[in-house]
Amino acid sequence: MSAPRCLIAGAGRVAGGFVAPLLSAAGWETLLICRNREVRDAINAGGGLWLRVTGAPDRWVGRVRAISPEDPELLAAAAGADLFATSVGPSSLAAAGRMLAPLLGERLEESSAPANVITFENHRRAPELLTLGLLEAHPQLAGEIGVRLGIGGAAVWRAVSRRAVAEDGIRFEADAVEECYVDAASLVPGVPPLDGSIPGLSPVRAFDDRIIEKLWIFNAGHAAAAYLGWHAGCRTLHEAMSRPGIRAAVSEIVAEARRAFEAYLEIYCRPVPVPSRPPGWILDRYTDPALADPVVRVAREPRRKLAADDRLIGPAIACRAAGIEPSALATAAAAALSYADPSDPQAVNLQRELELLGPAEVLSTVSTLAPQDELARLICRSYHERAAEEAAL
Numbered sequence: 001m002s003a004p005r006c007l008i009a010g011a012g013r014v015a016g017g018f019v020a021p022l023l024s025a026a027g028w029e030t031l032l033i034c035r036n037r038e039v040r041d042a043i044n045a046g047g048g049l050w051l052r053v054t055g056a057p058d059r060w061v062g063r064v065r066a067i068s069p070e071d072p073e074l075l076a077a078a079a080g081a082d083l084f085a086t087s088v089g090p091s092s093l094a095a096a097g098r099m100l101a102p103l104l105g106e107r108l109e110e111s112s113a114p115a116n117v118i119t120f121e122n123h124r125r126a127p128e129l130l131t132l133g134l135l136e137a138h139p140q141l142a143g144e145i146g147v148r149l150g151i152g153g154a155a156v157w158r159a160v161s162r163r164a165v166a167e168d169g170i171r172f173e174a175d176a177v178e179e180c181y182v183d184a185a186s187l188v189p190g191v192p193p194l195d196g197s198i199p200g201l202s203p204v205r206a207f208d209d210r211i212i213e214k215l216w217i218f219n220a221g222h223a224a225a226a227y228l229g230w231h232a233g234c235r236t237l238h239e240a241m242s243r244p245g246i247r248a249a250v251s252e253i254v255a256e257a258r259r260a261f262e263a264y265l266e267i268y269c270r271p272v273p274v275p276s277r278p279p280g281w282i283l284d285r286y287t288d289p290a291l292a293d294p295v296v297r298v299a300r301e302p303r304r305k306l307a308a309d310d311r312l313i314g315p316a317i318a319c320r321a322a323g324i325e326p327s328a329l330a331t332a333a334a335a336a337l338s339y340a341d342p343s344d345p346q347a348v349n350l351q352r353e354l355e356l357l358g359p360a361e362v363l364s365t366v367s368t369l370a371p372q373d374e375l376a377r378l379i380c381r382s383y384h385e386r387a388a389e390e391a392a393l
């Protein structure tokens with residue numbers, strides 16, 4: 001009997017450094033849809049990849065292949081797939097949906113068995129963003145969603161900092177965290193992953209709590225460390241967190257985000273207790289020197305990270321709703337607003353908008369905060385204070 005097969009859109013850090021290793025360990029075959037020829041060749045040369053988890057020896061991950069989105073073999077590969085996934089980045093999900101649509105159509109034509117799509121993405125609405133692309137390309141899939149086609153999110157707690165093509169193949173560098181929660185309520189039961197065939201993917205009914213937990217408890221401080229680090233001229237998260245002032249500020253942000261999450265659980269009377277995570281464990285993960293996590297990776301796409309339901313504004317709004325002043329989160333949001341790395345298109349465009357419109361107007365569109373909103377005022381005050389300090393240098 002042939003191994004079950006998962007087709008993944010994306011061959012980036014999480015696809016190679018977390019999802020493919022999980023599948024391989026469960027006896028699955030992974031096919032990565034990869035646009036980068038050098039990466040494809042490196043994977044196919046050995047039929048797998050190298051995973052370097054901090055603190056452990058390099059591990060070979062077999063039963064992994066890569067295929068171009070244009071490859072004529074892709075349709076046949078999809079027809080026999082048992083599971084689909086994406087790990088392309090929230091901004092690329094609609095395009096990935098347009099690419100996956102004919103493949104899912106073919107799979108549902110070829111087999112009456114249901115199929116699930118898991119979005120391994122840092123976004124509360126990743127399945128919806130993917131579905132927009134799916135239905136744009138293949139409207140007839142609408143009747144299958146929730147019946148023979150499940151589309152659900154995944155909250156990935158691992159940090160995968162690098163992917164590099166080396167002499168002996170392709171190498172992914174990650175920390176050792178394995179936690180990953182998938183949305184059991186949105187996926188079709190009885191087929192992967194809800195048939196238990198992939199240990200390490202924990203199905204939960206209250207998935208939104210889990211993705212909020214991950215974005216607020218982990219990503220808020222992570223992003224803050226990156227933005228504050230960039231402003232201080234740091235290149236890695238380890239370097240940023242080694243600055244006492246930054247570590248102290250990030251520690252405050254993590255504490256504020258934790259209070260926001262606790263307030264969220266209380267306000268919404270959430271039934272499922274979520275394990276508390278020691279702040280030290282969170283801060284030490286940001287600081288891991290072995291990851292050499294680039295600041296620009298964690299800071300990427302500031303417009304997305306300043307959205308109302310993302311890692312900085314989300315917990316800040318929850319703080320305000322609970323009567324807590326989110327001064328630390330406001331400082332982090334201001335640092336994100338003025339993040340201007342020339343390599344980041346979203347950052348470059350945001351600076352142009354700020355020059356034209358000013359922070360209050362930009363926040364009203366990017367974060368849907370009214371200019372007179374107290375949170376907007378806190379962010380603008382911190383923004384102007386930073387601008388004045390930097391002008392005085």
Ligand SMILES: NC(=O)C1=CN([C@@H]2O[C@H](COP(=O)(O)OP(=O)(O)OC[C@H]3O[C@@H](n4cnc5c(N)ncnc54)[C@H](O)[C@@H]3O)[C@@H](O)[C@H]2O)C=CC1
Nearest residue numbers: 010012013014087088089090092096120121122156159160
């Ligand atoms: N890197 C990490 O530590 C973690 C990342 N995440 C999330 O996982 C997702 C992926 O992130 P990373 O792996 O870090 O990003 P990445 O940038 O390393 O990989 C994304 C890959 O998808 C490819 N891609 C984009 N659109 C595509 C398409 N239409 N077809 C095929 N390939 C396409 C890109 O070329 C890129 O290689 C994001 O949503 C991210 O927020 C979540 C937890 C941890």
Ligand SMILES: O=P(O)(O)OC[C@H]1O[C@](O)(CO)[C@@H](O)[C@@H]1O
Nearest residue numbers: 122158159160219222297298300
């Ligand atoms: O992928 P994003 O959402 O741009 O966030 C930056 C990265 O930092 C992390 O929090 C940990 O690496 C990931 O979840 C994420 O890839």
